[in-house]
Amino acid sequence: MNQDNHHIEDLINLFDKCFYESFNTRLEKGGDYPLYLPAFLEENGVESTRPYHVILFAHGFYSSALHEISHWLVAGKERRQLEDFGYWYEPDGRSEARQREFEQVEVKPQAIEWILATAAGFRYFASADNLTGNAGDNSAFKQAVYTQVQHYAQHGLPKRAEQLRQALSQFYGTADHIDLSQFHIERI
DSSP states (O other): OOGGGOOHHHHHHHHHHHHHHHHOEEEEEOSSSOEEEOTTOEETTEEOOOOSEEEEEGGGOHHHHHHHHHHHHHOOTTGGGSGGGGOOOOOSOOOHHHHHHHHHHHHHHHHHHHHHHHHTTOOOOOOOOOSSSOOOOOHHHHHHHHHHHHHHHHHOOOHHHHHHHHHHHHHHTOOSSOOGGGOOGGGO
């Protein structure tokens, strides 16, 4: 997989083509932390003037964009009206028990991220997102992500995820379907 062929502007354009008109949502480069903000979100008593929802990904990284997009693709209509989809987030430094809770909500997004990364010919790494904490053994998490990928391959992706997968596949010239032979748990 040639990572040099992956420009964030391409992913932003593909996302906009797929979802800006139909879901009023944009993908934009953010700062140090990723964040999802609904349109006109009120903060500190002041309503935002931004007329669209925005997925802000960290540091301009392609992998961060894929990950944050995947959370958006999993979120239902009601959750997409909430900042960061209404999820709790405990930063780096989680205990092993809190890490297992974190992983439970990450299985579907990371399975979709892996499928999207593969459609883009981009390397996927399972993310514990807990660099300074005690992540413990994450082999069960990796297995759960792989099992979810198998489920999506067999039963299909959610509609929006499939729409973006197809756009990525077409743009990067990869397989037009989820080919399980490209997914190996020992590589994540």
